[in-house]
Each structure stands twice: as C-alpha cells, then as structure tokens.
Amino acid sequence: MGSFFKYIMQRPAPCCMKKTMPSDPAICAPNRPGVTLTPEGAHFVVFARHATAMDLCLYSPADPKQETARVRMTRGERDLWHAFVDKVKSGQLYGYRAHGPWMPDSALRYNANKLLLDPYALAIVGKPDGATGMLGSGGPNVLPGAYDNGPEALKSAVVENRFNWRGDTLPAIPWRDTVIYEMHVKGFTQKHLGIPKKLRGTYAGLAHPEVIAYLKDLGVTSLQLLPVHQHLDDQFLLEKGLTNYWGYNTIGFFAPHNEYAAAKDPQGQVNEFKEMVRALHASGLEVILDVVYNHTAEGDERGPTLMFRGLDDRFYYRHSFGEHGASYINITGCGNAVDSATPAALRLILDSLRYWVTEMHVDGFRFDLAVTVARDQHDNYDANSQFLAAVAQDPVLSQVKLIAEPWDIFRMDSYQVGGFPEPWRELNGKYRDSVRRFWAGDEGSTAEFAKRICGSQDAFGWNSRPALSSVNFLTSHDGFTLMDLVSYASKHNEANGEDNRDGDNSNHSVSCGVEGPTKDPRVNSLRARLRRSLMATLMTSVGVPFINAGDERGRTQKGNNNAYCQDNDLSWMDWSTGDEEMLDFTRRIIALRKSVASFRRTQFFDGLVNPASGLADVTWLEGNATLLCHEEWHDPHRSFFGALLDGSPPMLLIFNRGDLPQNFSLPGSGKTVWSLVFDTSLTPGFVAKDSRLIDGGVAFQVKASSMVCLRLNEGPALVGESC
Missing domain, CATH: 2.60.40.1180 (Golgi alpha-mannosidase II)
Known part of the structure; x- marks a missing residue:
C-alpha cells in the first residue's frame, strides 16, 4: 500500500545511505522506535526516558540461548536510545537491558538482569515457561531480582517487510452489508480433517480453500480473529496444566503469535499471516483483529518483567501515587493498565495499528476493554481523549473498521455503551442481554426488546450516531455458545479449576427443562426452535450482526461460559458432527438479510x-x-x-x-x-x-x-x- 506510514517506515535516514557510518549512530538513526534494516545493517531504537544506560544484546538464531554480542546504546532526542549494528539481516534475535534506578515507590523498576523485548518487535521467538527468572521482584518494597534470565527469556526477531501482495486490495465492505464472524485461529481448524495436519490450527490452515469455501457458503463477510498478537500464558494456568487459550495477555503489539504459524522461523511466520490475509481478501472476506491495548501480560508488581515494566514503568502504565508510593491502576482486572494518554504509549498503539493496516493489510479492529484505552491523563473516560482524537484524525486508521468493547471494570464510568464518537461502532451488550431475556421468557422484557431490534436509538441516537453504530450479538467467545444458552440454566466451569467461581453468573439462559444434553425429543425440539428464533432476531435487527463461530453448527462448551483457558476439544470446532438443519437455517437467514433492504437500514x-x-x-x-x-x-x-x-x-x-x-x-x-x-x-x-x-x-x-x-x-x- 502506498501510504505515508509505509513510506516513513521504509525510507532510510539520509546519512545512512553512505557506505561508511558516522561515529555517532544517533546522528543518522531514525527518530522512531523499532528496527530499521539498511543494506549495511540495522538501526535499533527503543524508548526509555528514565533509563541511565541501555544495552542491545544480540543472540544466535541457531541457538537463542547464546548471546553473541552486546552493544552499549547512545541516547538521542525524544528519549530514544540508538545502536547501529552492521551485517544484521532478517532472523537476527535481540533484546534490551535497561539500566536505571530501582524505585518502585516512584514507578521506576529498572533491572539490567532482565532481558527485555522490543515493544516494536515484528516477531518474537520462544515461549516462557513461567520460571521465576522472569519475575522482577516479589512486591513493591523488595530488591530487584538478581537472576539473569537472558538465556531463557523471549527474544525479539528482526524481520524484513518486503512481501509480494499480488495486487491485494481490501474488500471495503460497507457497514450495512457486514456480517461479522468471530473465530479463534487455532480452534477453528484444529480438528478439520480436510486440512493437512501440519496446517491445522494455523494461519495457513485458516487460508485453506476448504475453510474459505465454508465461510463463503455461510455468507459471512468479515472474520473477527481472537487476539493474534504474541501473548503469554499466565503462570497460575501453567501450574494447573492450562493455558491462556483466548490470548488476551499481550506482550507483542506488532508480532503475530508464533504458535499459530505452521512456519517455524520468524520471517516465515510473518509472511504466513500475510498470505492468510491475501487469500481471504481474494475471496472477498475481511479480516478484523481483536486487539488488547488496555493491559499487558506483565500484570501487577508480582508479575514478570518482559518489556514495559523494565523500559519505563512510569510512562507505559497508569499509576496512582499515594502515601505508600506508586501502585498500578487495575481497571482491566489483569493487574495493570496501559497509559494511552502518555506520548510514548499512545505512539506505540497508533504505530501498531497502522502497521497492521499498512503492512499486514487487515481491515479493522475490535478493541478489548476500549474504555481503558480511551481514558485521558486523569484516568477518566473521555470521548475526546488523546487516543480517540488521534484515531479520528488519522488518515489511515479513520478509514478502517473500528469496533469498541465499550466497557472496562471497577470504575463508575466503566460502562459506555453509546458513548463513543464516530466513526466507532460498539459491541452492544444491551442488545445481547435484552434479546436473551425476551426469548428466555422474562416478564417485562418486550418493550426493551423492541428498542434493541430497532438499533438501540436510545443508546446511539442522542448524539447523532448512525443506526449502524450498534454491533448486535447474542453470544461471543466470552460466555455461553448459542447451543449452551438454551441448554443450561447455570454455568458449568469446573474444568477451569476455580470451583466454578469464575465466569458471569447473569446469563439470561434457559435449560428448557433439562440441564445439559438430553435425548428427550421435546426438549431438543424446543432448543432448536429457540436457536432459530434467536438467530432470526439477530439477522433482522437494525445494526451490524455478529455471530460466534460454531453457533451455526450447534457447537457446545458443555456449559462452560468462560473457556479462556481451555485449549482442547471443549473450545475447538468439532467438524465431525454438526447440526445441519441449524447450518442451513443460518445460511438462509444471512442470505435473506442481504436481499431485504429493510433488515439493513442505515437510519433509525x-x-x-x-x-x-x-x-x-x-x-x-x-x-x-x-x-x-x-x-x-x-x-x-x-x-x-x-x-x-x-x-x-x-x-x-x-x-x-x-x-x-x-x-x-x-x-x-x-x-x-x-x-x-x-x-x-x-x-x-x-x-x-x-x-x-x-x-x-x-x-x-x-x-x-x-x-x-x-x-x-x-x-x-x-x-x-x-x-
């Protein structure tokens, strides 16, 4: 794409065109974070305002535990540290060590014993096992960890951006014609027998002709992928033999998650993602990424030191400062919140988004806990916050699909359905709850139901938002599947190892008389009727319809409404069985929506x-x-x-x-x-x-x-x- 962003990412600084490098690399180094490849080598640039010194550590691609060189970096303008290394090529592994004060009370947690990821890394190598060597400390008032974790730490990888897109163009499907289909890259194809085994559960598997044919036949237009940014598995899950399957635990805002790639080398993994997008676009399908910019996998002060905490804890995270010093503001439930109001974090988020649009060709984003990202410098939600204002004027980002999950937690202003400005669309939790309540038979739910199927004008019309601001959904990855919604009156999350305490207790679900599977034909008939009624409601409502993958086939999670840690048959799509009648009905109801303008209204x-x-x-x-x-x-x-x-x-x-x-x-x-x-x-x-x-x-x-x-x-x- 011939965008301005692509131009500035690729152009070398003028003096770097010379064969002989000047003695001070900061003089000619790009004033932007990340790695810039040149014919002679590579510039490495990283932000760290409060650091007193920075080291670039190079590691062998053949043996990621082996450090091959260490370079002391030079501080330049804008709190950017620079180093140039000649003869660097794609595949080079590296990390940073930040020197500086250990002052947790002041939100400064420098520890040169910890190898840090580049926040701008385009690929990441390794899979941390939760070893104590990743931890920075055990609390706010203790000394930094003395263990040097360099050999086993995650490594950033240098990647070349050149790729033959073969004339790829974005489908650019209007909102009125959009039908979103949420899926997990791994779970969707992991058990698909029509895909070669080595490609199942990968980006390449999702691009397989059999998968594309299924999606086109179903009639959906836009695939919303659960997080594909590199993520970390929580230590407490690893100890229980589980993993963070959903991936809402980001550590790499530019790097595709390496476990979802059939390719083993970093360059191949990035190219495989691009090949997937290219294949989906060629069939007219959009790619929307579920992105997590509200927090990172570093958690609170007891969590691992991987990148932000070690580079500049004060600037990358939101803190409160009281008589006992600095503490993380936990409005995400994950221990920390990225401070999108600071220049460094805001720039990183915007650069990441533009990268995925201009270099990876994705069509849009769904923002997890978007209220956190849209908070201002005072930690309050603001429709004119730094992030929302920056996106609205950005020539690249303002033109792609933007979907907010319009809430976070723990604050009076956390629920903001209807509160985002144009051009944003919002996941409408009011729609989900009202439609569920109506079909569950709750008394007094009819008037509210009518508002929701008409586009929720009460939520979006007050500030002249369009009728298509509402992304209507009944189920998503987070909660019951459609089958479970009419098969279980209560959640059954025992497999998560938390004694069924986790997950939402308010599901507006019904069991139709029997909790779970049954052979009773009357119960199964009622469940099938309710599922058809729910899907028909979704497809005839004003707004943008959103389907959870597998609902068209009767997929079940056996009553688990919080399967975030279930990387197994409980979450994967089972292609060996399926409700063919529900599949046929879903195909037909989507086709009906496309053929009837009344169901795709753009006005209230x-x-x-x-x-x-x-x-x-x-x-x-x-x-x-x-x-x-x-x-x-x-x-x-x-x-x-x-x-x-x-x-x-x-x-x-x-x-x-x-x-x-x-x-x-x-x-x-x-x-x-x-x-x-x-x-x-x-x-x-x-x-x-x-x-x-x-x-x-x-x-x-x-x-x-x-x-x-x-x-x-x-x-x-x-x-x-x-x-």
Whole structure:
C-alpha cells in the first residue's frame, strides 16, 4: 500500500545511505522506535526516558540461548536510545537491558538482569515457561531480582517487510452489508480433517480453500480473529496444566503469535499471516483483529518483567501515587493498565495499528476493554481523549473498521455503551442481554426488546450516531455458545479449576427443562426452535450482526461460559458432527438479510408514513392487526406482537416468546396476499418461495417460542386502529 506510514517506515535516514557510518549512530538513526534494516545493517531504537544506560544484546538464531554480542546504546532526542549494528539481516534475535534506578515507590523498576523485548518487535521467538527468572521482584518494597534470565527469556526477531501482495486490495465492505464472524485461529481448524495436519490450527490452515469455501457458503463477510498478537500464558494456568487459550495477555503489539504459524522461523511466520490475509481478501472476506491495548501480560508488581515494566514503568502504565508510593491502576482486572494518554504509549498503539493496516493489510479492529484505552491523563473516560482524537484524525486508521468493547471494570464510568464518537461502532451488550431475556421468557422484557431490534436509538441516537453504530450479538467467545444458552440454566466451569467461581453468573439462559444434553425429543425440539428464533432476531435487527463461530453448527462448551483457558476439544470446532438443519437455517437467514433492504437500514425508524405505500417505516401490531398502544408495551405479561416494516416489498415479523401458540390476524383484506418466508417452529424453518400464500385478514397461528416472517406479495397492508 502506498501510504505515508509505509513510506516513513521504509525510507532510510539520509546519512545512512553512505557506505561508511558516522561515529555517532544517533546522528543518522531514525527518530522512531523499532528496527530499521539498511543494506549495511540495522538501526535499533527503543524508548526509555528514565533509563541511565541501555544495552542491545544480540543472540544466535541457531541457538537463542547464546548471546553473541552486546552493544552499549547512545541516547538521542525524544528519549530514544540508538545502536547501529552492521551485517544484521532478517532472523537476527535481540533484546534490551535497561539500566536505571530501582524505585518502585516512584514507578521506576529498572533491572539490567532482565532481558527485555522490543515493544516494536515484528516477531518474537520462544515461549516462557513461567520460571521465576522472569519475575522482577516479589512486591513493591523488595530488591530487584538478581537472576539473569537472558538465556531463557523471549527474544525479539528482526524481520524484513518486503512481501509480494499480488495486487491485494481490501474488500471495503460497507457497514450495512457486514456480517461479522468471530473465530479463534487455532480452534477453528484444529480438528478439520480436510486440512493437512501440519496446517491445522494455523494461519495457513485458516487460508485453506476448504475453510474459505465454508465461510463463503455461510455468507459471512468479515472474520473477527481472537487476539493474534504474541501473548503469554499466565503462570497460575501453567501450574494447573492450562493455558491462556483466548490470548488476551499481550506482550507483542506488532508480532503475530508464533504458535499459530505452521512456519517455524520468524520471517516465515510473518509472511504466513500475510498470505492468510491475501487469500481471504481474494475471496472477498475481511479480516478484523481483536486487539488488547488496555493491559499487558506483565500484570501487577508480582508479575514478570518482559518489556514495559523494565523500559519505563512510569510512562507505559497508569499509576496512582499515594502515601505508600506508586501502585498500578487495575481497571482491566489483569493487574495493570496501559497509559494511552502518555506520548510514548499512545505512539506505540497508533504505530501498531497502522502497521497492521499498512503492512499486514487487515481491515479493522475490535478493541478489548476500549474504555481503558480511551481514558485521558486523569484516568477518566473521555470521548475526546488523546487516543480517540488521534484515531479520528488519522488518515489511515479513520478509514478502517473500528469496533469498541465499550466497557472496562471497577470504575463508575466503566460502562459506555453509546458513548463513543464516530466513526466507532460498539459491541452492544444491551442488545445481547435484552434479546436473551425476551426469548428466555422474562416478564417485562418486550418493550426493551423492541428498542434493541430497532438499533438501540436510545443508546446511539442522542448524539447523532448512525443506526449502524450498534454491533448486535447474542453470544461471543466470552460466555455461553448459542447451543449452551438454551441448554443450561447455570454455568458449568469446573474444568477451569476455580470451583466454578469464575465466569458471569447473569446469563439470561434457559435449560428448557433439562440441564445439559438430553435425548428427550421435546426438549431438543424446543432448543432448536429457540436457536432459530434467536438467530432470526439477530439477522433482522437494525445494526451490524455478529455471530460466534460454531453457533451455526450447534457447537457446545458443555456449559462452560468462560473457556479462556481451555485449549482442547471443549473450545475447538468439532467438524465431525454438526447440526445441519441449524447450518442451513443460518445460511438462509444471512442470505435473506442481504436481499431485504429493510433488515439493513442505515437510519433509525422515525414513524413517518410513506405516501406511496401508506405505511409508516415500522408499525407495531397486536395479534388482531390493530396498532399496539404505548401503555401495552409495558404489560409485564406481553409476549406476542408484530412489526410491519415498510419496504419493497413490506415485511411482517411476528414474535411469540410465550409458552402457548397465538393467532395473528394478517394485515389487509381479501385483496391482500402474504407469502410465508420463514417460521422458526418449522424444521428447517424456511419454506420454498411462494409455496405458502395467505390472504390478508386470515388468522395465522404462531407457535410458542417462535418467530415468523411474511412478505407482502400483492394488495394493501391495511392496519386497523387501536385504543
């Protein structure tokens, strides 16, 4: 891509064009962190304001434990330390040692015994085993660790950015046409027998033609990948024989996680990721990354010293300073919070994002705990914070898909659904909870349900946000799968080794009478009907639909709603079995959404009447086809209503989340003809086009726990009055 960012990343500094290097490399070194390769060698640049000295340590690619050279770096402007090493090529391993004061009370934790990663490393080698040698100290008031962890520490790797993209272009799918599909790179293909074994669970496996064919046939447009930045496995999980499967424990904001690559060398791993993106783009699929800039794997003061803590703890992390000195502000639940309001951390985040767009060609990002990243220098959420303002004016980042998880934890201002500025979209937790409550049969949930399927104007319309600001989801990696949502009334997280204390206790789920798997045909029939009704609701709601991978196939996690540490069959997609009826229904409901403009509205409903059709953009109906009165919305027992959507042609949606069938008088007279599109009480749900024609005025029976969609074939859709 011919972007300005790519230009400044690749261009050498003028004096570095010379064959003979000047004595002071800082004079010609790039004023940007990271490694810059030149024909003669490489510039190494790292930020560390409070350090008193910095060493660059080089390690053998053939034996990462073997240190081959150590170079004392030179301090330059902007708190950047520089070193030039000749004859360096792609694959060179390196790390930094930072010298400086050990003053934990002042948020200064320098310890030259710890080899540090380059925060700008494009690839990372090794897998730390949680050994005590990684730890900086045991607490805020003790001496720094004396153990030199150089041999076993993670190493940064030099990578060449040249790659043949073969004319790759971003699909640039409009938000109104976007259908997001969240998946785990490893878990999606780990058990796929149609993929060569060596490629399963890898970037290359995700680019396999069989995978792409499945995704295209399903109809999704955009793959949202759980974190692919290099991450660390928590020590407490390793001690239990578990790992951080989801990957929300970042240590490399530029480096693709090395365990997800079939290639073993760093350059090959980066190229494999690019090849995956290129293949997905060639088939018209977007790639959205779930990114974790709110915290790192270094945790609190008891955690490992890997990069930020050792380079400049005060500038990279948020702290509070009290009578007992500095302490980490833990608004992420992970021990620390990256201080995106400081120039160094803000620059790193922005540089990382631009790198993934310009060099790796991704199409957008979903920001984990985005409220933390959007906090200002006073640690308060601010829609005009340094980060949000920088992204809004950035010529690269402002043009890609940006999705916020609009909350963090532990603060009064932590929940910000509807609070982000344009061009952001937001995961709508209100949608998830309201739709779940409605179909679970909760009393008093109908009025809230109607707001959510109309795009949540109450959350987004107050500051002129568009209707497509809401990313609507029912399930995600974090929580029950769709199958488990209708199969378990309670969570079952025993496999996590925390006595079922972890995970959300408020799931708005139902068991349909039996907790877990059953052979009872009535229970299984009800569960299938509810899953179809939930998926149909998602695909006919105003907003951007989001599907959790496997929900279209009946994937289960056996009631585990917090499978973050389950890198095994519990989390992996099982391709040997699957609910073919649900898969067929999901394909058809996605295709229906794409074909009906009313389901892809870009504006909120306003109630205005279309003179051509005589219909308002949405008309809410009682079962007798009269208008639904305002006060009737709040009847706690209301479980049955219709929504008539104006369009070409008009569409009628009927919802019955009650336990009994209900009759609905179809709008119109004898000259009006409706055709049934789908009925979630049927198996598989959809009917052949125009195979069931029904006259206006006829009472149509809507089964319990079902949703029905009809299309106006001919005649007027006359609506009676109410009240």
